[in-house]
Amino acid sequence: MSxxxxxxxYHYLILALILFCIGLWxxxxxxxxxxxxxxVNLMMFSAALNYSAYAVYVDPEKIxxxxxxxxxxxxxxxxxxxxxxxxxxxxxxxxxxxxxKITDIKG
Amino acid sequence: xxxVSGFLINSSFAMxxxxxWVAVMIILNAAVPFVSSRKLTLNLSLGVSLIGIIFSVxxxxxxxxxxxxxxxxxxxxxxxxxxxxxxxTLVDGLSAVIMLFFSVIFFLVQVYSYGYVKEEKNxxxxxxxxxxxxxxxxxxxxxxxxxxTVIFWELSGVFVYFLINYWYTKKxxxxxxxxxxxxxxxxxxxxxxxxxxxxxxxxxxxxxxxxILLSYxxxxxxxxxxxxxxxxxxxxxxxxxxxxxxxxxxxxFPFHSWVVDATEAPxxxxxxxxxxxxxxxxxxxLMRLYPLFVLSTEVLAWLKIVGCISALVFAYVAMSxxxxxxxxxxxTASQLGLFFVALGIGAxxxxxxxxxxxxxxxxxLVLTAGVVVCSMDNENDIKYxxxxxxxxxxVALIFLLGSGALSGLLFSGxxxxxxxxxxxxxxxxFIWTVxxxxxxxxxxxxxxRVYFLVFEGEKSKIELKKVxxxxxxxxxxLVVISIAMAFCYKKVFASLVYFxxxxxxxxxxxxxxxxxxxxxxxxxxxxxLYMSPYSKFMLIKExxxxxxxxxxxxSYNCFYIEEVNKFLLDKFLMKFxxxxxxxxxxxxxxxxxxxxxxxxVFSYLVSKLQNGNVQSYLAYSVFILAAIMVVIVGIYLLGSxxxx
Numbered sequence: 001m002s003x004x005x006x007x008x009x010y011h012y013l014i015l016a017l018i019l020f021c022i023g024l025w026x027x028x029x030x031x032x033x034x035x036x037x038x039x040v041n042l043m044m045f046s047a048a049l050n051y052s053a054y055a056v057y058v059d060p061e062k063i064x065x066x067x068x069x070x071x072x073x074x075x076x077x078x079x080x081x082x083x084x085x086x087x088x089x090x091x092x093x094x095x096x097x098x099x100x101k102i103t104d105i106k107g
Numbered sequence: 108x109x110x111v112s113g114f115l116i117n118s119s120f121a122m123x124x125x126x127x128w129v130a131v132m133i134i135l136n137a138a139v140p141f142v143s144s145r146k147l148t149l150n151l152s153l154g155v156s157l158i159g160i161i162f163s164v165x166x167x168x169x170x171x172x173x174x175x176x177x178x179x180x181x182x183x184x185x186x187x188x189x190x191x192x193x194x195x196t197l198v199d200g201l202s203a204v205i206m207l208f209f210s211v212i213f214f215l216v217q218v219y220s221y222g223y224v225k226e227e228k229n230x231x232x233x234x235x236x237x238x239x240x241x242x243x244x245x246x247x248x249x250x251x252x253x254x255x256t257v258i259f260w261e262l263s264g265v266f267v268y269f270l271i272n273y274w275y276t277k278k279x280x281x282x283x284x285x286x287x288x289x290x291x292x293x294x295x296x297x298x299x300x301x302x303x304x305x306x307x308x309x310x311x312x313x314x315x316x317x318x319i320l321l322s323y324x325x326x327x328x329x330x331x332x333x334x335x336x337x338x339x340x341x342x343x344x345x346x347x348x349x350x351x352x353x354x355x356x357x358x359x360f361p362f363h364s365w366v367v368d369a370t371e372a373p374x375x376x377x378x379x380x381x382x383x384x385x386x387x388x389x390x391x392x393l394m395r396l397y398p399l400f401v402l403s404t405e406v407l408a409w410l411k412i413v414g415c416i417s418a419l420v421f422a423y424v425a426m427s428x429x430x431x432x433x434x435x436x437x438x439t440a441s442q443l444g445l446f447f448v449a450l451g452i453g454a455x456x457x458x459x460x461x462x463x464x465x466x467x468x469x470x471x472l473v474l475t476a477g478v479v480v481c482s483m484d485n486e487n488d489i490k491y492x493x494x495x496x497x498x499x500x501x502v503a504l505i506f507l508l509g510s511g512a513l514s515g516l517l518f519s520g521x522x523x524x525x526x527x528x529x530x531x532x533x534x535x536x537f538i539w540t541v542x543x544x545x546x547x548x549x550x551x552x553x554x555x556r557v558y559f560l561v562f563e564g565e566k567s568k569i570e571l572k573k574v575x576x577x578x579x580x581x582x583x584x585l586v587v588i589s590i591a592m593a594f595c596y597k598k599v600f601a602s603l604v605y606f607x608x609x610x611x612x613x614x615x616x617x618x619x620x621x622x623x624x625x626x627x628x629x630x631x632x633x634x635x636l637y638m639s640p641y642s643k644f645m646l647i648k649e650x651x652x653x654x655x656x657x658x659x660x661x662s663y664n665c666f667y668i669e670e671v672n673k674f675l676l677d678k679f680l681m682k683f684x685x686x687x688x689x690x691x692x693x694x695x696x697x698x699x700x701x702x703x704x705x706x707x708v709f710s711y712l713v714s715k716l717q718n719g720n721v722q723s724y725l726a727y728s729v730f731i732l733a734a735i736m737v738v739i740v741g742i743y744l745l746g747s748x749x750x751x
Contacts, residue, residue, distance in 0.1 A: 028726045036722075103719030 012053030019046035033090070033097040037083045041076050048072040111169040115162075115178040119196035119249055122162050126242035129155045130235050137231035148234045149221045155238065156217060159210030159245065166203035170603055179251055181319055189310050193319045197251035200603030201394060201459070206248050208463050209387055211588065212470055213241055215581035216383075219474055220375040222577025223481070233273055233373075240266040240379070244387045253321035256395070257302050260352070260388060264291050267384065271372040283368035290365040294355025298392075301348030305333070308345070312336050327398040334402045346399050346406045349392060350413075356389030357443040358436075360417045364669060366439055370432035374477025377432065381439040382470035390443075390462045393450055397606055400450075407451045414447025415542060420666060422549035426556070427652070427662040430487045431476050434557055437665075438513075438550065439469055445527060445546060452539065454530035455606035457523075463600075464523040464592060468513040471585035472554075475506045478578050479561065482571045489557060494566030503562040505582045510554035512589050515547055516626050519592035526596075528622055529614035544625055551629035559637040 019042060026039030048069040055065025091097055129151045136143050136151075169178065181195030198206075217237060224233045243262035250256045265288075272284035305321055312332050318325060334342055353359075358366035369380050393400070393410075400406045418441050425437035442465045449458035479495065479502065480487060496503040511517040515524030524547060531540045601609065614622075635644040636652075653659055664670070716727070 024729065028722050028729070099722055100720060102721075 009053060009057040012049060012057075016046045016050040016053065019043075019049065031098055031100060033087055033099060033102075036099065037080070037087070040083075041080060044072055044076045044079070048076075111165060112173070112176070112178045115166055115169055115198050116180045116196075118162060119178070119180055119198060122159065123196065123242070123246050123249060125155050125158060126238045126245060130238040130242065133231055133235050133238065137235070143231070145221075145225070145230055148231055149217070152217050152234050152238055152241075153214060155241065156210055156214035159206070159241075160214060163203060163207035163210050166198045167207055167599070167603075169198070170200045170203045171599065177324055179322075179324060181251055181322075190306070191320055192254050193252060193322070194255050195251035195319070196249040197323055198249065199324070200605075201391070202248050204459075204463065204600065204603055205386060205391055206245070208466060209244060209248060209383060212383055212467065212585075213237075213244075213379075215584055216375045216378055216470065216474070219378075219477075219578050219581045220373075222575040222579075223373055223375055223477065225575065225577070229273070233270075236266050236269045236273075240270065244383070248387055248391060251322055251324070252319055253302050253305065253323070253326075253396075256392065257299060260298065260392075261295060263384070263388060264288065264295060267291075267380065270376045270379070271369050273373055273376065274371075277371065279368075280371040283365070283371045287365040287369050290362050291355050294352040294362065297348045297355075298352030301345055301352070304341075304345040304348070305329075308333050308337060308341075323395055326396070330399040330402055333399075339403075343403055343405050346396075346403050347409065349396055350400070350406060350409060353389035353393045354413060354447075356392075357385045357447070358417075358440040359413050359444060359447060360420065360440075363417065363421065363437075363440045364672070367433055367436045367665075370430070370436050374474060374480065377435075377477070378470040378473040381435060381473055382466040385439070385443055386462055386466040390446065390459075393447075394455070394459055394604075397450070397455060401453075401606075407453070409451075410447045411451030414444040414449075414451060417441060417444030418448060418546045419444075419542065422546050422553070424662050424665045425553040426549055427659055428553075429490050431480065431489050431557060431561070432473075432487055434489075434553060435469065435473050435476060438553065439465075441546065441550065442469070442513075445543065448539070448543070449527055449530060452530060452534050452536070454527065454612070456601050456604055457526040457530045457612065459604045460596060460600050461523040461527055464519040464589070465513070467585060467589050467592065468509055468520055471509045471582060471589065472506070472513060474578070474585070475502060475509060475582055478502055478574050478582070479506075481578070482574045483567075483569050484572060486569060489560045491569065492561045492567050493564040494562070495571075496562040497566065498571055501579070502582070505586055506562060507558055508586050509589075510558050514551035514554045514626055514629070515622065516551070516630075518586075518589040519596075520589070522593045522596050524622060525614040525619055526612065528618055529612045532614065532618060533612055544622070547622065548625050548629045551626045552633050555630045555633040556637060559633060563638060 023039045023041075023043030023046060026042065027036055030036050030039060051065045051072070052069040055063065055069070059065065087097060090102070094102060132151055133148050136147055166178075170176070177197055177199035179195065179197045181193040183191060184194040185192040217234075220233060220237065224230050227233070240263060243259045243266055246259035247256060247263060250259060268284050268288040271287055272281055274280045275284075302321070309321060309329055309332075321329065333345070337345075355362040355365075366380060370377055372380065400410070421437040421441035421444065425434050425441060428434045428437060443462075446458050446462045446465070449461060479492075479499075482499070483492065486492070508517060512520035515521055527543060528540065531543055601611070632644075636648050650656070651659060654663075661667070716723075
């Protein structure tokens with residue numbers, strides 16, 4: 001029981017891994033482009049969680065890991081803005097946001 | 108003498124390239140509309156032949172008065188390590204004589220050709236190929252080494268093909284051209300193999316650095332070196348292969364059928380094929396390579412056997428043919444057989460003289476026959492002819508003189524035949540003498556049979572066409588040449604063309620009388636058979652010259668050689684060809700098809716991956732990344748387990 005309730009580094013890492021896998025699964029499997037982009041953000045934030053966990057548990061004196069996590073969050077927001085613009089233009093062009101129907105790069 | 112030698116050396120290359128230049132000029136002349144004139148084409152061609160005659164007279168003069176010295180001019184053409192091939196010209200006794208013969212005959216044949224194809228649509232094409240043939244044969248006659256001979260030999264084969272194929276819309280002519288080319292290719296391949304063998308051994312054994320490869324002036328030395336170095340069987344094979352090349356060009360026994368089929372060609376081409384080609388290609392090759400052949404008794408025996416079979420068989424076949432062109436074709440094969448036999452017994456000078464004399468006379472006869480055929484509206488069968496002497500006495504006289512000369516009664520033919528007989532007599536070879544006399548007898552028979560059937564007897568009903576004088580004039584000149592040749596044997600020919608030492612052979616008067624008696628007997632029998640109904644002869648005629656008689660059938664169908672060939676081809680060669688065709692179609696081609704099919708199937712499968720769905724690309728890349736990571740981690744774990 002002590003393994004479950006004594007929260008440590010590994011808990012954070014496993015949580016981040018689970019979040020990352022959920023995000024990956026969402027990117028690969030979702031039909032809706034909005035969901036896909038949300039899942040991309042989920043993957044990025046799981047990475048940010050990873051960084052901050054390492055920053056707190058492995059090297060508490062320095063703040064390098066936390067800085068990277070903040071950067072990731074900032075880039076995630078930028079990413080959301082840009083992708084929202086992209087999604088709007090794709091929707092104007094294609095009249096839907098179904099990934100299966102947007103296959104213009106087919107070889 | 109030096110000036111003449113220098114002139115020869117300087118002008119020989121020009122002499123070689125002049126016909127080629129003229130051919131290009133004629134092409135230009137034919138290509139320019141409105142300006143192109145047929146007279147210009149003729150004059151250009153005749154001009155180049157005339158220059159050839161002047162050149163060869165100079166060469167003859169030079170060779171006669173300089174004790175048979177040779178004027179040689181060589182250029183290094185191919186230089187790869189040990190193999191150094193030269194191209195060049197060699198003017199010595201043999202090439203001077205044959206060059207003179209060739210250029211004079213070619214001049215006359217071109218005049219005749221003008222009359223023959225004057226009205227044709229493809230007039231210029233005929234003269235272009237005549238000039239190209241002139242080029243290749245000049246190169247062949249003047250060639251200084253065996254490699255060059257092979258090159259020009261192949262060239263002449265190609266142009267002969269085009270000349271026979273002149274009336275290419277005619278099925279028989281085009282078939283004959285193909286047949287000629289294919290049969291001659293057998294000989295070409297044999298010659299090429301022989302020359303490759305000679306090159307191989309002479310490169311291995313050559314001691315002198317600057318010697319020209321297979322040069323004719325050094326051939327005796329090369330042959331003797333080869334003979335002392337290689338084993339008897341190798342030498343025999345190498346010496347035998349060029350003989351096969353000469354056999355095809357000279358229409359000897361197994362390879363004769365092209366000359367018979369090629370009679371579909373225009374008459375001047377036919378004359379060149381039967382008169383000039385054997386002299387300038389096959390005959391010249393045999394005489395050039397004679398130092399090689401002399402060393403092997405088997406080769407000489409082979410020459411004798413082939414020549415003897417050809418001479419006897421084709422003279423016998425010619426006796427019963429009805430197509431005038433075929434008679435002369437078989438006659439060519441038979442007479443060239445005598446040339447082979449003469450070379451085989453070692454009568455070098457006699458054989459050469461016989462060859463050239465036969466060339467002149469055969470051209471004369473074929474051209475005369477061409478005149479007659481033209482005036483008879485292309486009717487070849489002599490059965491429908493007769494009594495032409497009244498309407499064309501001049502042509503009849505020329506034909507009579509020509510057949511008399513070729514059978515050995517008159518002019519150069521008499522001279523040549525006595526020479527051959529004298530050589531056989533000298534060898535003390537009774538059987539050969541009888542054989543050759545028998546061939547002479549048969550030749551006289553078939554030649555005079557043609558004369559009597561065509562020019563004497565009842566007049567035929569076919570209306571005669573007028574024949575242009577361009578076709579008649581060369582005939583007179585040919586008769587004059589034949590007369591002139593009879594006088595210049597001893598003074599000119601025998602002192603120019605000889606092997607090792609001068610040959611002084613002459614037949615005694617008794618021998619001449621015997622020969623003339625036999626020939627006259629043949630003429631008398633022919634006369635009786637075809638001209639005057641005389642009871643005993645009529646009986647023979649009915650018995651022997653009967654469609655049912657086996658001897659007659661054999662002769663008329665040429666011993667069924669063609670049929671046997673066809674049977675063998677169908678039975679064996681065609682089966683083999685089908686087998687090869689099967690392999691090519693299903694095995695060789697199949698491998699290629701399967702390779703192509705595999706690529707297509709694979710690419711079809713791979714192209715399924717490129718479906719344009721971004722998510723699937725991502726899935727593949729994630730899968731591959733995961734796989735790579737698994738591998739790396741696996742290696743790491745394994746390493747730590749082993750303890751490296």
